[in-house]
Amino acid sequence: MIIRRGAEAEIHLTKWRGQKVIAKRRVPKTYRLAVLDEDLRQVRIKTEAKLLASARKVGVPTPAVLDINSSDCELVMEYIDGPRLKDVLPEADPTERQELLRTVGKHVGTLHSQDIIHGDLTTSNMIVEGGLIYFIDFSLGEWSIEFESKGVDLHVLMEAYESTHPELLEEFKFVMEGYREKFKDAKAVEDKIQDIISRGRYT
Amino acid sequence: MKVNCLLPPASCLLIISILNHLYLLSKKTYVHYYNPDTTVISMLCLGIEGTAHTIGVGIVDESCNILANEYKMYSPAEGGIHPREAANHHAVHLPEMLQSAMDAAKITAKELDLIAFSQGPGLGPCLRTAATGARTLALMLNLPIIGVNHCIAHLEIGAKTGSTDPILLYVSGGNTQVIAFAHKRFRVFGETLDIGLGNMLDKFGRHEGMRFPSGKAIEDSASKSKKYVPLPYSVKGMDVAFSGILTASIQERENNKSLEDICFSIQETCFAMLTEVTERAMAHTEKQEVLLGGGVARNKRLQEMVRTMAEARDAGFFIPPPDLCIDNGAMIAWTGLIMHKAGIKMSVMDTEVRQRFRTDEVDVIWR
Numbered sequence: 066m067i068i069r070r071g072a073e074a075e076i077h078l079t080k081w082r083g084q085k086v087i088a089k090r091r092v093p094k095t096y097r098l099a100v101l102d103e104d105l106r107q108v109r110i111k112t113e114a115k116l117l118a119s120a121r122k123v124g125v126p127t128p129a130v131l132d133i134n135s136s137d138c139e140l141v142m143e144y145i146d147g148p149r150l151k152d153v154l155p156e157a158d159p160t161e162r163q164e165l166l167r168t169v170g171k172h173v174g175t176l177h178s179q180d181i182i183h184g185d186l187t188t189s190n191m192i193v194e195g196g197l198i199y200f201i202d203f204s205l206g207e208w209s210i211e212f213e214s215k216g217v218d219l220h221v222l223m224e225a226y227e228s229t230h231p232e233l234l235e236e237f238k239f240v241m242e243g244y245r246e247k248f249k250d251a252k253a254v255e256d257k258i259q260d261i262i263s264r265g266r267y268t
Numbered sequence: 269m270k271v272n273c274l275l276p277p278a279s280c281l282l283i284i285s286i287l288n289h290l291y292l293l294s295k296k297t298y299v300h301y302y303n304p305d306t307t308v309i310s311m312l313c314l315g316i317e318g319t320a321h322t323i324g325v326g327i328v329d330e331s332c333n334i335l336a337n338e339y340k341m342y343s344p345a346e347g348g349i350h351p352r353e354a355a356n357h358h359a360v361h362l363p364e365m366l367q368s369a370m371d372a373a374k375i376t377a378k379e380l381d382l383i384a385f386s387q388g389p390g391l392g393p394c395l396r397t398a399a400t401g402a403r404t405l406a407l408m409l410n411l412p413i414i415g416v417n418h419c420i421a422h423l424e425i426g427a428k429t430g431s432t433d434p435i436l437l438y439v440s441g442g443n444t445q446v447i448a449f450a451h452k453r454f455r456v457f458g459e460t461l462d463i464g465l466g467n468m469l470d471k472f473g474r475h476e477g478m479r480f481p482s483g484k485a486i487e488d489s490a491s492k493s494k495k496y497v498p499l500p501y502s503v504k505g506m507d508v509a510f511s512g513i514l515t516a517s518i519q520e521r522e523n524n525k526s527l528e529d530i531c532f533s534i535q536e537t538c539f540a541m542l543t544e545v546t547e548r549a550m551a552h553t554e555k556q557e558v559l560l561g562g563g564v565a566r567n568k569r570l571q572e573m574v575r576t577m578a579e580a581r582d583a584g585f586f587i588p589p590p591d592l593c594i595d596n597g598a599m600i601a602w603t604g605l606i607m608h609k610a611g612i613k614m615s616v617m618d619t620e621v622r623q624r625f626r627t628d629e630v631d632v633i634w635r
Binding site for chain 1: 501504540544550551572577580
C-alpha cells in the first residue's frame with residue numbers, strides 16, 4: 066500500500082519477514098538517461114541507509130534499516146507507528162511541549178556534532194512513539210563539516226516551524242537550548258544563520 | 269541632476285541620437301491606441317531590455333498582444349561578453365531599434381503610455397545604457413517610467429503561453445534559478461551555487477574554439493552521440509553547481525574523449541540536474557505548471573526532459589516561443605505594464621540600475 070508519494074520516492078507500507086515495515090522505493094525517472102538514473106538512485110538509497118544508521122548509532126532515534134533491495138532501489142525499514150510531531154505539538158501541555166522541543170534541539174545538535182546533515186528538518190519528518198522522537202526521511206541528507214550546511218539545516222527547521230506552528234513561535238527557543246546543549250559549535254552555526262537569512266534565499 | 273552625473277560618454281551620445289531619431293514625434297497631442305481585437309482603448313507600453321548581450325525593444329498592449337519585439341545581440345568575434353563593448357553596441361543600436369519597433373507596431377510615439385526598462389540584474393554598463401534610453405524617452409515624451417526585474421519578466425511573460433501560476437525554470441547565461449510565486453513574492457527555490465548554465469556552456473565552447481554563445485553548437489554536437497561519459501552530478505538539496513562539470517569536461521577532452529560524447533554528457537548531466545530540482549520545487553509548492561525561460565530553454569533536449577517530468581506528474585508544460593525565451597523587450601514591457609496597472613509608480617530618481625537585483629526583493633502587489 067502506498068502511503069505517500071514524494072518527488073523521488075514512493076513510501077509503501079508492507080510486510081517483510083512477517084513484520085509491518087516501510088519500504089521506500091526510489092522510482093526511475095524517465096527524463097534522465099537510464100544509466101545515469103540507475104547510478105544516482107543506487108548511490109542515494111545507500112547514502113540514505115548510511116545516514117539513518119549513523120544517526121541511530123549516535124543516539125538519535127531513526128527507523129532501523131532492515132534491508133536494501135538494490136534491484137528495485139528499495140530501502141526497507143522499521144515502521145514507526147506514531148503521530149507526527151507536527152500533530153502532537155499543538156495538543157501537548159506546555160511542560161510536555163517544552164520537553165519535546167528541547168529533545169528536537171538535542172537531536173539536531175547531536176547530528177551536527179557528528180557532521181550529519183538531515184537536509185529536510187520539519188516537524189512532519191519527526192514521529193513521536195514510545196517516549197522517543199524519531200527522525201525520518203534523510204533523502205536530502207549528507208555529511209558535512211561546514212557551519213554553512215549546518216546553518217542551512219537549522220534554518221530550514223526554523224522556517225518550517227514558523228510556517229507550521231506560528232502560534233508556538235515563542236517556544237522555538239527550547240529547540241535552540243537543546244541544540245546548544247549538545248553541540249559545542251552552536252554559536253558559530255547561529256552566526257552563520259544570520260548570514261543565510263541576509264542572503265534572502267528561500268529554501 | 270544626480271542621474272546625469274553618472275552617465276558614461278556612450279550614454280550621452282545615445283541620448284542625442286534618440287532625440288534626433290524621435291524629434292519629430294515628440295510633444296504632439298496624445299493619440300489613443302485601440303486594441304484591434306476588441307476595439308477597446310488599451311494602454312501601450314514600450315519596454316527596453318539591456319541586461320547583458322541583447323538589446324531589445326518591445327511594445328505590448330494590455331491584452332499581452334505583442335506589437336513589436338525587436339532585438340539585436342552583441343556577438344564578439346572571440347571570447348565572451350566584454351561589458352563595455354556590449355554597452356557600446358546597445359548605445360549604437362537602441363535609437364534605430366526604437367524606430368523600427370514603432371514601425372513594426374504601426375504606431376507612433378504619441379500612442380505610447382508607459383516606458384519600462386530592465387533595472388537589473390545584469391552587467392552595469394549594459395543596464396545603464398538601457399536605463400538611459402528609457403529615461404530619455406520617458407522625459408521626452410512625458411510618460412511614466414518603470415524599472416522591471418529581469419528575472420520576474422521572464423516569468424510574467426509566461427502569461428503569453430497560458431500559464432498562470434507556474435514554477436519557472438529560468439536558465440540563461442548569467443542566471444539559473446527555479447522561481448515561483450509564494451507568500452506574496454517570487455521566491456527562489458533553487459539556483460546555481462556558482463555560475464549560470466549558459467555561462468558554463470560558453471566557457472566550454474570557448475575551450476573548444478566555438479563562437480559565443482555556444483549553446484547551439486553544443487546542442488548540434490551532442491545530437492551526434494549517444495555515449496555517456498560520467499560527469500559530476502552536482503545537486504545539493506534544491507541547488508545545483510556547474511563549475512565542477514566544466515572542469516571535468518575539459519579534462520575528459522584532454523583525455524581525448526570525443527567532442528560529441530562530451531557535449532552529449534554535459535547536456536544529459538546538467539539538464540537532468542535542473543529537471544530534478546524543478547520537480548522537487550513542484551512537489552514542495554504543490555504547483556501544477558512548469559514554465560521554461562531564458563536562452564538555454566531553447567535547447568530541445570532540455571525541453572524534452574522537463575516535458576517528460578511534467579507529464580509524469582500530470583502537470584502543465586509551457587514554453588514561450590524562442591523570441592520570448594531569450595532576453596527581449598516585450599517581456600519587460602508586459603511586466604512594466606502590469607506593475608503600472610497595479611499602482612506602482614517610479615520617478616526618474618528611482619530608476620538607478622541594480623546589478624544584483626534579487627528576484628525575491630520585489631514586493632509583488634500585482635498578483
